[in-house]
Amino acid sequence: MLREMSETPTVPDAAPRLVRPAAGRVVAGVAQGAAAQLRLDPVVLRLSFVLLTVVNGLGVVAYAALWMFTPKEQVKGPEPARDWGQFAAYGVLWMAVAGFGWITGASDGGIGTWPIAAGGIGALILWQQADPGRRQRWMTGAVRKVSASWVRTLIGALLIVVGAIGFLAASGELAKAKTGLVFTAVVVGGMLMIAAPWLATLVKELQRERTERIRQEERAEVAAHVHDSVLHTLTLIQRNAHDSREVTRLARSQERELRNWLYQPKQDADATLAAAVRRVAAEEEDAHGVPIEIVCVGDCDLDESLGALLQAARQAMVNAARYSGAPVISVYAEVEPDEVTVFIRDRGKGFDMDAVPADRMGIRQSIIGRMERNGGGARIRTEPGDGTEVMLTMKRAS
């Protein structure tokens, strides 16, 4: 700390020295350096140089002088490339203004110069009013961004029109006004004709790029998903190839997961009934290895009593998976305006309700009791050899 301080003498810099930075330069970095010194946007100075150049080449002289007297900023490593996009933009701007100056004779100074000044000031105001983010957007990648090109084209056209009107007002001659208008129209039209195909290509190119990017992002998402889940499951299946039950379970759970990802709305599993029914069924399917087919009609938010309904439904699924011996269980949940109904059905062996011992809590407590405590109802239809269907109903809280 101390050593460092002694090695680097701290001379308080009142104002930074005028240097020409290499990064982001358009020609030689003169405007950028001067702008940093004056705490201005370099664009302001660049535009000033361009406009001054039109007036008897004043800008070029000023630029060259500053170039000569300003030292170059020292950079470590390879020198950054010149910003050719901006260079092109300023070049086009200069050509437009010079062309206009030449046509109108404004370059020789005198009263005709004023429209150019007015146009320039207008452009500066526009520039200053834009928020920094937008300004950034206007300036980044002058030849790549279509929006920026459009804005620049618009401003260019506006400048020329303002300049022409200013010129007419200054000269005050009606006959000349006509020719001036014709000139302006020709210049604007010519510019548009030159720029149109280029702009069209840009738009097309950009759209193509955007589509390609979206497609790539989607592909990446799919790839990530396939990698995370499907490939993983396939590996597990190969490893468990001897255990057919486990293989079925893995395949089934992967299928379900993939289906949910592909076809189901992305919902919060704890927020709505349909999602919660699917989640519960998926858990029991995984736990017991019996496929559970779910059909949901309508949906609503979960509340406390529907939570109880869900618990009872889970118990019914567990019973069906454990005891019925059925190869598949059907679950149907329907949300109606005033009521929610869930059916859990299997085509398994069924049982005799009256023969269930009184101490077996599964059906009596976990299903019927729970539903009744929460203001709902449960009905169980079963017969030995004829499968079982549990119907759960719950009034909806209004």
Add this chain to the structure above:
Amino acid sequence: MKTVRVLIVDDHRLFRSGVRAELGPSIQVVGEAEDVESAVASIAELKPDVVLLDVHMPGGGGQEVLRRVLGAGSQVRFLALSVSDAAEDVIGVIRGGARGYVTKTISGAELTDAIVRVSEGDAVFSPRLAGFVLDAFASTEAPPIDPELDSLTQREREVLRLIARGYAYKEIAKELFISVKTVETHVSSVLRKLQLSNRHELSRWATARRLV
């Protein structure tokens, strides 16, 4: 019992041979096709009783086959078969003219049964399709434009609910104290409504499901 002549249209060869092997003796597979072009050509040439139609295929999918074959006035019957659970796929092929929709997880015996039923002019609804239809016709706040087409009767709703609950037609008949034939009539009537109703909710509903 007369055998039913079936054409299998699916772009997966493995799946076609799997289906072929699983179908019962009452079904005769007369051909296979793997894309829209060959399907349209084979249907015209072989004139099968029933076409087992995959929903997703190169060249426009099952809906394109339906459009071209039924658009040309053919009377062949289609049973859509798909792995997809997407509502717009299901509703799309039914509205395109298929007489039924089953998922590929269906067992061989059930598929045989479904093909025979379609060949007799009946409709085949899987539990999931029944659920979609109930869902689509349930969201009814706007008054129907055509009351006959745009809403389900109480009985049709009951039948669909039982299908969604996993009941077979025979079980539905027993449950509702009606004949199997009557169950079939109700299901066919629902199919017709589904195909003809231009109830805007139906399309809006399908669109909403797509946007998830």
